[in-house]
Amino acid sequence: MRLVQVNDAAWWWDWVAIAASLLLALLLTAALFHYSGQPVQEALSAMLDGAFGSTESLLETLTRATPLTFTALATVVAYRARIWSIGQEGQLLMGAISGYVAAANCAGLPTPLLLTATLLAGALGGAALGALCGYLKSRFAVDEIISTVMFNYIVYYFLTWLLTGPLRVKHAVYLQSDVLPVGATLPPLVADTRFHAGFLIAIACSGVVQVLLKRTAFGFEMRAFGFSQTVTRFKGIRSERLFWGVMALSGALAGLAGITEVMGVHGRLNTDISAGLGYTGIIVAMVAGLNPLAALVVAVLFGGLVNGGFMMQVLTGVPKAIVFATQGIVLLSFLACSRLARYRLRWTR
């Protein structure tokens, strides 16, 4: 069996690929429900209802889509330059830590100033970690795929150390810090929901990334760097600087994911801030074809999946863990389908 490139593939094949992968994921999930003896129709409709069925659930979906949008944008920025960072998870945690520490030390400042400082510190924390991996790559040729994964673990253990030591609340049962100082939180925009201003920042960021990629010299250099590092060198672009610049930007976006979760949802540091949001962001970005605006849409879809999973578990008792498998299936079928949009499998000897 061999893969043969089709040169005259029609433009709509890309859309066929997306539709086919979503359909395939739906079918496989339904099959999974069926063969594990769960009510297929009830479970799926509860999931849909929980995700988009009412204003409250839609807003909750958008709340869950917020960090995913940030980590997906972080992925888009890096992968467009063909820098394969998997460090969004660690950068997210680093952003949460640095933003929290900044807020705790700036308590008492006027609210607008405090909010800005907290957000900025969160972005900077993520950016610093990203730039470090970029520096390790350009100075020591340390592969970024592996180094970023290593730092995901190192930062996670750093966070648990902070929560058992320096930032620990006295007599607390759970591993968690004190709450953020007054004025450093993003309050709900709609009463009785968790929907906070972080989503608006996420929308703004996806616009900014889009403009950055399409309309600025930096974006052009980045994409050129992705095509060919030799060409960028001939053009006089310093590839090392570009490398850690892109990693810093990617890290800053992931850092925003962390600090907005702390400011808008958790209100304090704990070990559940991420729970895989960094890794899921990579999948969102890939399914969005590394397009920043599409990333927003796919993030809402994936946020809906997670949110719908909760409703499904409450209403039908079907374990919500299935949504992670579904996300994996979506990406796998998307990768396969987008391959098959440009290539055909031929049986050859």
Place this chain on the structure above:
Amino acid sequence: MTDFFTGTIVISMLTATMRIATPLLLAALGELVVERAGVLNLGLESMMLLACFAAFIVTLVSGSQAAGLAAAVATGLVIAALFGFMTITLRTEQFVTGLAINLLASGLTLYAFRAYQIVSGKESPIITLLPNLSLPLLADLPGLGEIFFQHNLLTYLAFGLTPLLWAFLYRTRYGLELRFAGENPATLDTRGLSVAWRRYLAVLFGGAMAGLAGAFISLGSSVRFVPEMTAGRGWLAIVIVIAGNWLPQRVLLAALVFAFMNAFQLQAQALGLNLPYQLLLALPYAVAVLAMMLGRANSRAPTALGIPYQRP
């Protein structure tokens, strides 16, 4: 501290090192072969987790540990076949595919475990562990016997496989061909030898080894199943391959060093050391980054690692 001088703590620390090294070594040896053939499998962590669950649930339901082991290996093979089809036949990006496999397999594990809990009504069922086999005579050696020769089947298998694998990779024709699939696949292709076929076999071997590693984590060390019980050991195995510079003997050494750090962390309190345990847990990862910084000059990384092969 008298315990330290009588050696009790040292012996139990070294025994624990061997035990902790087992799943790391099994998974790392598998990954070593996969990467030597030019394929980067980042789905290792969840392949191990799903295999771990398969070993647990099949042992629990059938009452047979052999069936549990077989189920774990079969699970590893199935996931590896899926990964191979995607990356070798469809030539999708290897590390993204690995991440997708990670989500899929960990999601499936969690779902299946919860579904089992609901259907069976058992909250936390338990299984019997693999028995420790004392090797005749050797097990009676003072100190050494306990450290090296009173382990279960999988530990002996992991350590026994290391020299065999070295011999296969460096002393046989098939091993040479496999390494060529990762160094210079075009050469293999011009000689009329299939790159895809060799990569498939390597990936399947990696899957089987991940299966055994997962089986050890349940059958070899815990009577209960806990979601996420592989706890990053799959990623650590990938690091071990890098820290071991893609050489079997160094991979063995790296696995032992990382396992010792973990065993040391378990005993640090008993030794009266007041280090934060997170520092010791994070140490292997920091060491790996350092190893990569220092080791780039004589890196033995396969040249075509991570690059799908396409005939020019």
